[in-house]
Amino acid sequence: MAGPRAIQGPAMTDPLKLERRRRAIHGWLLLSPALAMLTVFALYPSVATFWTSLWSRGTRRNPSEFIGLENYRALLEDPTFWKVVWNNLLYAGVTIPASIAIALIMALWANSRIPARSFIRTAYFTPTVLPMIAAGNLWLFFYTPSFGILNKIGALFGAPSVNWLGQPDTALWAICIVTIWKEAGFFMVFYLAALQTIPPDLKEAAEIEGASRWTYLRRIVLPLLMPTTLFIFVNAMINSVKLIDHLFILTKGGPSDSSKLILYYIWENAFAYFDRPAAAAMTIFVLIVLGLLAAFQFLVLERRTHYQ
Amino acid sequence: MSFLELRGITRDWDGQGGVRDISLSLQRGDFLSILGPSGCGKSTLLRLIAGLEQPQHGTVVIDGRDVTALPPAQRNLSMVFQSYALFPHLNVAENVMFGLKVRRVAARERDRRLSDALKMTGLDGLERRKPAELSGGQRQRVALARAAVAEKPLCLMDEPLSNLDAKLRHSVRRDIRALARNLGLTVVYVTHDQGEAMSLSDTVALMNKGQVEQVGPPSTLYNQPATIFAAQFIGEPPMALVEGPLLGLREGLTVGLRPELIQLSPPEQAHLTARVLDCEFLGSETLVSLDHPAGQGLAVVLPGHASQVPGDSVGVILPEQDRRIFDTHSGRIEKASQQNPAALNRQNTAPRDGQTAPEATEPSFDLNRTTS
Structure with a gap:
């Protein structure tokens, strides 16, 4: 925007300057709705959160006081925080590649000429349309010990009853599976859309050149899907930090923090322990990590991606 | 002994479109144009020769070999698509060499053929460009180069000039003719432009409504048309x-x-x-x-x-x-x-x-x- 500079002119007698000024006002008017929205809903909360994180937790006897980075130091010394960070890394490391791979396979399949194609596409998409809470309850039933469907099936083969959500060894994995189940169908829709933009004569040209289906997939389809993959990757990354509703229904972060993820821990700090400054410090920490990740993705991966 | 022979080829979609009972034969080194208005089945015929479609009846014989049931890759031919079908994420050199890499042609041989093809099509110096950075005529030449490096005796072209402007069409037309002569290619060229067909080919097959109306040298079709069409x-x-x-x-x-x-x-x-x-x-x-x-x-x-x-x-x-x-x-x-x-x-x-x-x-x- 050349706006501010244009306004600084001296006397507005010059018609050219008047016109410039008119344009500048016009520009700022067009900008202002987005500016107002972003300030109120994104910029202000971020700054306020950062400000909060610099103060101590106030009680009736000890009013909150400015303590600088003390909250951050406390955070780094909190073993639960590190446990939660580790859980979250594991969760992201498992669910993102798995759901992207499954989404791609499903999309390739649903894009080929198969009977009942639209039925299959709809079926894959259903988990995404389902409200999170409903999906959570559904899986709660699957995982229930003794009479849950997983254990029922296991019992047919003589497997002992397992409390999937109730033991530290399996709880996080159970959460991962629910996420993969839910995300894969969603990502498949993006892959399906991208696959349909690939002109069919590329396949024919590759066929005439003697490329096998595998070669065509590896050399042509996958590179052309890279922009979609990058988009999905960024989304999956954000989703892995955003997950909270499944935890509410399925485990509440337990047992013994084994399935606790970062957003749930922030929520717990803010609204269960009423330690707002700690929650704010954690939020800032997450914001910084996500920002770095986004920068990496868009600066490094973007360059290796071909956009049509 | 003819090089390419079609015997009673029929392909339609529930009685719609397609081609009916087409028989043609072509000598080695000939330039055949399949000419006709849009919807007459000329592209279908080309795709049947390429193996991208399967005929319901009839046989396709290339170089004395019945290839009717073979996939495109085993028919020993190359093809230039109307849309060029260039791979958008690969640069010119990679596009041209795609088939050679797939067929595991040795690197030195690959480079020799690439530089030959680029010289022939006047694409020197554009090796590292992506198709999106090329003009329409250059893209067209990349498609030609890709067909040329394959060094297959039969080359199929599906309206290769239809996306170019009139002036360019003229110069690329000449390039195609020269390329076919230099490489001794047998070419089957589909077009709806009678001027193209007349100026390029040794033989023109005029099609209408899925059938061949007349086959002959351009001068015969011009001076002695067999039908009102x-x-x-x-x-x-x-x-x-x-x-x-x-x-x-x-x-x-x-x-x-x-x-x-x-x-x-x-x-x-x-x-x-x-x-x-x-x-x-x-x-x-x-x-x-x-x-x-x-x-x-x-x-x-x-x-x-x-x-x-x-x-x-x-x-x-x-x-x-x-x-x-x-x-x-x-x-x-x-x-x-x-x-x-x-x-x-x-x-x-x-x-x-x-x-x-x-x-x-x-x-x-x-x-x-x-x-x-």
């Missing part, structure tokens, strides 16, 4: 058609004549009198469109700049030795013996607004029926 499709302007009775022939015949063979004359010597519709100055000549109720596409080509006033009546001579006589209903050519030489000199001088000759009022002149 061929007469009307080939040539710019196409053949003029006049109802037979007007020229003293029996009912149900149609006379065709190239406009450049039609002459203007004083009314008393003319075969018929027509009204001037329009004059188009083309530089070296002028095309005068004429209107006569019993004629279609009547025109005269006059040398240099001629000024006929639209609306004027002019006498027209249709030289007998140049006439082609068709059966109006079947659209097929009639034997020359069926002409009635005695009646040829009869005149008909009915201008449009005057007393029309009784023959001319008969609505028997229906071109839509002629090709069925």
